[in-house]
Each structure stands twice: as C-alpha cells, then as structure tokens.
Amino acid sequence: MCPQRSEKVIEREKQEAMKEEEEAKVSDVSLKGLSKKLEEFAKERDWEQYHSPRNLLLAMVGEVGELAEIFMWRGEVAKGLPNWEESDKEHLGEELSDVLLYLIRLSDICGIDLGEAATKKMVKNAIKYPPKAT
Numbered sequence: 001m002c003p004q005r006s007e008k009v010i011e012r013e014k015q016e017a018m019k020e021e022e023e024a025k026v027s028d029v030s031l032k033g034l035s036k037k038l039e040e041f042a043k044e045r046d047w048e049q050y051h052s053p054r055n056l057l058l059a060m061v062g063e064v065g066e067l068a069e070i071f072m073w074r075g076e077v078a079k080g081l082p083n084w085e086e087s088d089k090e091h092l093g094e095e096l097s098d099v100l101l102y103l104i105r106l107s108d109i110c111g112i113d114l115g116e117a118a119t120k121k122m123v124k125n126a127i128k129y130p131p132k133a134t
C-alpha cells in the first residue's frame with residue numbers, strides 16, 4: 001500500500017470513529033446495539049472461547065472492585081461529583097462502562113434479553129413498592 005493511500009485510510013478510520021462517537025452522544029445507545037458490538041469484538045479477537053458465563057461474571061465482579069476503588073477513602077461524595085478532577089470523572093466513566101459491558105455480555109451469553117428482563121423487573125418493583133398516595 002502506498003504511503004499516501006495509507007494516510008487516506010487512517011484519516012477515513014478517524015472520521016468514522018469520530019462519527020460513531022458523535023452518534024453515541026446524540027442518540028440513545030441501545031442494549032441490543034452494545035450487545036452486538038461486544039459479540040463482534042469477541043469474534044474479531046477469537047475471544048469467544050473465554051466468554052463463558054463464569055468468566056464473564058468474575059470479570060464483571062473484578063470491574064466492580066475497580067469501580068469501588070475510585071470511591072475508596074474519599075468519604076461521602078456530593079451528587080454530580082462537583083469537586084472531582086475531570087480525569088477522575090473520566091476514569092469513573094470507564095469503570096462504569098466496563099461493568100455495564102460485562103453485564104450485557106454475560107446476559108447475552110446466558111440467553112437473557114436484558115432490556116426485556118429489566119423492564120419486567122421494574123413492573124414487578126412498582127407492584128411491590130406502590131407510589132406514595134397524594
């Protein structure tokens with residue numbers, strides 16, 4: 001591949017990545033969409049062999065530990081994290097994402113439709129805990 005063409009390819013990939021990032025900001029990201037991306041991610045790396053229910057559960061719990069570490073020894077934290085450095089907030093977003101991504105992948109590998117299950121569970125919660133009468 002000539003250097004000029006390779007630069008063009010790199011530029012196109014950058015543009016596509018920026019477009020994807022932009023789309024993720026403006027549109028609702030769906031659980032199904034993320035699940036599909038995770039499936040492709042594993043397939044492309046031949047990692048499906050490692051994505052067993054137990055491995056994914058352990059990986060998720062490990063990420064919950066990393067998430068807890070961010071809050072460790074900080075004392076109570078105000079809503080919206082007003083005094084946090086941007087880099088700490090970015091780190092928090094990454095760890096929350098790792099937990100979410102492993103949870104989605106775990107659900108998928110177990111044959112559970114997480115969106116449907118969560119919606120049903122919310123209905124069950126509302127029946128168990130009715131809203132306060134006004």
Ligand SMILES: Nc1ccn([C@H]2C[C@H](O)[C@@H](COP(=O)(O)OP(=O)(O)OP(=O)(O)O)O2)c(=O)n1
Nearest residue numbers: 041042047050063066095097098099101102105
């Ligand atoms: N077998 C694997 C390994 C990783 N991932 C994906 C899902 C997570 O979103 C992320 C986790 O990557 P790391 O294990 O590198 O964890 P961190 O990103 O938290 O890095 P570190 O533990 O170094 O902070 O990568 C995956 O799907 N399957």
